[in-house]
Structure formats: C-alpha cells, structure tokens
Amino acid sequence: MEQLAKRRHYQAWVLAARPRTLPLACASILLGSGLAASADAFNSVVLLLALLTAVALQVLSNLANDYGDAASGADDEQRIGPARAVSSGLLSPEAMRRGMMMTAVVAALFGLLLLFAAFGNQWGQILTFILLGAAALLAAVTYTVGLGGTPYGYRGLGDIAVFMFFGVLGVLGTYYLHVQQLSWLPFLPAAACGLLATAVLNVNNIRDIESDARNGKITLAVRLGRANAINYHWTLLGLALLLTVIYLVVLPVPLLSWSCLLVAKPLTDAARTLSNTRDGATLTGMLKKTALSTLLYSVLLSIGLALF
Numbered sequence: 001m002e003q004l005a006k007r008r009h010y011q012a013w014v015l016a017a018r019p020r021t022l023p024l025a026c027a028s029i030l031l032g033s034g035l036a037a038s039a040d041a042f043n044s045v046v047l048l049l050a051l052l053t054a055v056a057l058q059v060l061s062n063l064a065n066d067y068g069d070a071a072s073g074a075d076d077e078q079r080i081g082p083a084r085a086v087s088s089g090l091l092s093p094e095a096m097r098r099g100m101m102m103t104a105v106v107a108a109l110f111g112l113l114l115l116f117a118a119f120g121n122q123w124g125q126i127l128t129f130i131l132l133g134a135a136a137l138l139a140a141v142t143y144t145v146g147l148g149g150t151p152y153g154y155r156g157l158g159d160i161a162v163f164m165f166f167g168v169l170g171v172l173g174t175y176y177l178h179v180q181q182l183s184w185l186p187f188l189p190a191a192a193c194g195l196l197a198t199a200v201l202n203v204n205n206i207r208d209i210e211s212d213a214r215n216g217k218i219t220l221a222v223r224l225g226r227a228n229a230i231n232y233h234w235t236l237l238g239l240a241l242l243l244t245v246i247y248l249v250v251l252p253v254p255l256l257s258w259s260c261l262l263v264a265k266p267l268t269d270a271a272r273t274l275s276n277t278r279d280g281a282t283l284t285g286m287l288k289k290t291a292l293s294t295l296l297y298s299v300l301l302s303i304g305l306a307l308f
Helices: 002-017 019-038 044-072 093-119 123-142 158-179 187-207 209-214 220-224 226-250 255-276 280-306
Strands: none
Touching: 002 019, 002 044, 002 093, 019 044, 019 158, 019 187, 019 280, 044 093, 044 123, 044 158, 093 123, 093 158, 123 158, 158 187, 187 209, 187 220, 187 226, 187 255, 187 280, 209 220, 220 226, 226 255, 255 280
C-alpha cells in the first residue's frame, strides 16, 4: 500500500508538471543557439544550462497554472482538457505552493549558473540578465496566480507574454548569451517562433473557451469569440511563415534551412481541424500537434543555421 501511495503521489506531480509542454519550452533555446552557431559563437555549456533553466521555468509555470486555476475555480468538472492535480484533489494547495517554491529555487540556480558560464565576471551583463530572469520567474507565477489583482492570463494578456518569453526574449536572449551582441536579422525568426508558440496557447484557449468564459477566465479567445479566435490563429501562422521566408531570403542560407517550412502542412492541418470541430479530445490532439510542429520548426531551422 505504501508503494502504491508513493507511486500515485509521484504521478500527481508528473501530471502537474505537464511534461508534454516541456519540448515547447526548449524551442526558443534551440533556435537562439542555432542562430549563434551560424555566427560561429556556439557554446555547448550555455545551451545545456539554458535548456535546464527553460524547462524549470516551464514546470514552475505549469505548477502555478494548476494552483491558480484551482484557486479561482477555473478548473471545474466540465473542463475539457486533462485533469489538474489540485482541483482533482491529488495534491493539496499547500503541497503545490511548496512545489512552486522549490521549482523557483531550482530555476534561479540554473539561471545563475547559466549567466556565470556565459559572462564570467562581467557583472553588468550578469545583473541585466538577473533582472530579465526575475521577470521570467514573475511572469511564470502570475499568469494564473494574481499578486493583489486579477492574474494577467485572465485578462487576455497571456498571448503577449508567450510571444515575448517564448519568442523574442527567449530566442534573442539565448542568442546574446552565446554571441554577446545583437543584430536585427535574428529578430525575424525570433518573432516567428513567438508567433507559433502563441498559436499553441490559442489552440488551448479555443478548446477551453466555454469553460473559461463560464468561470471568469477572460483569455483573448474569450474576448474575440470562437470565430474570430480561429481567424486570429490563421493570422499567427501566416505571419510566422512570412517572417521566416523573409529571413531565409534576406540571409541566403543552405537549402536545409528551408526544411523548417515543412511544418506548414501539419500546422495548417491542425488549424483546419480547429475550425471544424469542438470535440475536446480532438482539440487536445491538435494542441499537441501544433506544439510539436513548433518544436520541429526550431530544430530544423537551427540545424540548417548551424551548418551555414
């Protein structure tokens, strides 16, 4: 019985950590590292520590999301998506708060190791990135856990945060950790990566649009309504692919780099399904397909850039 209890407790934490979301957290790190490799400034230690930091931040965000949605009542019995650990009673709110604190400490430690590996004793650079890291930690927690007010994820601002942290800041920040300088061209794939990550969030929000509206979680999809949220989804995909093409044309790269555009088919297939069904299980499958396509986009483009 004790072994069974331990196994269930472990499974509850795995459920709360939502490991299926973790590959998406790595997309911006891989793309930023690929861009750095194309500039002959790749550092494998920076890549490893950046991946560990990103994964820890994503787990923290997932735990906070589980806790915050349970506290607000957004996760009710009519919710379509996967079960949540706190709202289903598998973990107590107190245990989840402790887990969040421990994960935040781990993320901070990995982040500090990353900064020292990248910058050595350049304290100005380190302090600047500590502030960015603190902003990332705060954003991860306050998406569904408000600090004296409504969580920003409940006010339709989650899309902006995802675009910035999973795109522009994630990619360009990683690039800078390797190269320690910036140029305007990497902004194009960074923005494309952010748009695709935002599309992943949008699939999630369209799937949950009825339950979110019922429970006062006013995501951008709720604000737009289902039809406009689907149009918004197509806009995200179209802009991401357009920015990628512009980047590939402006900076002539090996043919292999163009293989990242192969994700256009699974992404558009998922978008068409999104337009034609309200079935929760099907939409969860499209969420996974969109997330994996975003990761594949980053991997393929990174490989092509590394060979440039």
